Amino acid sequence: KRRILAIANQKGGVGKTTTAINLATALAAVGEKVVLVDLDPQGNASTGLGIDRAARSRHIYDVLTGEIDLDQAALATAVPNLFIVPSTTDLTSAEIELASLPNRNHRLHIAFRTAAASYQHILIDCPPSLGLLTLNALVAADAVLVPLQCEFFALEGLSLLLKTIEGVRAALNPALAVQGVVLTMYDQRNKLTDQVAQDVRQHLGEVVYDTVIPRNVRVSEAPSHGKPALIYDPHCAGTEAYIKLAREMLRRERQV
């Protein structure tokens, strides 16, 4: 059965794109056929997987407006089994332009109904907001993975995000569930990190993945080479953590 996972958090810079790229790569590495949908106008996921701006003539904006179908926009990446639907800055005005289209909350959901049948996993990298693009991802998804940086401002937004997911489940997508919260850029030398991590585990318990992604400079170097960390440095701490997260994620999916 095909699984659609939205990687979302309205707080900026918490590791959504880094998690989307490396988790997608780790799933592809264990033989899953994966497509990563870049729903962020910044297009960082596309760049991080080595897709030149010039190669993005077909992109997610045209899929949302219904001009092309998802399979026409998907590109192969340097990673076997991993495909990407790239994004461009055209997506910046999508919030306003989609607002006047019919089924504005369901555009991505409709696109997945008629395409992407051969993928076992679809991951969606969301922008740092709770606007129409992220809403489309939540309506289309089976589950949400929430990257959370262990910092105060990031913690502040978590309850709003969980409330929004609950709202989407109640009104638009009854199947939607929070698959888990993953702690990112974890630095055990920093006592604030520890405090926030304990706080989150206390409030959310099992929802928080056992796997923690450490702060690891190799992870932040990889995108400048257009490669996921798993390829740029297969033995670094960040790569090992994302491989472990992919395993834990697959285990959680089997339990559903």
Place this chain on the structure above:
Amino acid sequence: KRRILAIANQKGGVGKTTTAINLATALAAVGEKVVLVDLDPQGNASTGLGIDRAARSRHIYDVLTGEIDLDQAALATAVPNLFIVPSTTDLTSAEIELASLPNRNHRLHIAFRTAAASYQHILIDCPPSLGLLTLNALVAADAVLVPLQCEFFALEGLSLLLKTIEGVRAALNPALAVQGVVLTMYDQRNKLTDQVAQDVRQHLGEVVYDTVIPRNVRVSEAPSHGKPALIYDPHCAGTEAYIKLAREMLRRERQV
């Protein structure tokens, strides 16, 4: 003369709010009367200055829709000379709701025309996007201060941001200028940081402030106490850097 400064960058988590709070506090500390406008639905600037969610019954959304005037929404903070117009999650739907109002790009500009006359500085903390809220800030502002984290993804978005500012200057606000780019969360142990910093200085030259904000855990601890770093830890490296930045900013304003 009153100066309006937008603190903007569509890349998430680069230090916009942290810069807005601490720069506003440093300006207030040297006797400037300052108001910080929180234009981000996350409301981090309001929280970082100790404004309870319950105290935000008047907020920036009501100012943008024209229901109340800016002066009615401004609250005193614990910092002498520093006021804030708070934000709430009501602002999340503003992108869609403002889109259908007349003068949708000028709502904030119009609000400043009839209010906030007694302030010497107005700082606007922008959300991580180039949508209608950030556009309103760019139309209303005299200048833009761009916080930039020295990481690859943050660098990728810089040219789009500068192009957008140029577009607003040409079409909507001829007075708009980039006051400067400030390097944030600078960690000299990390060679990627150095490379990105050199890259940016090479391309932008004088536009980059001399002052660099170091990564400093005391800065990220301060908001959990509802205080700016300048009050939470007046002698830490982060506080000293923001005081230096305020001085450099005032020098640049005098040269205009």
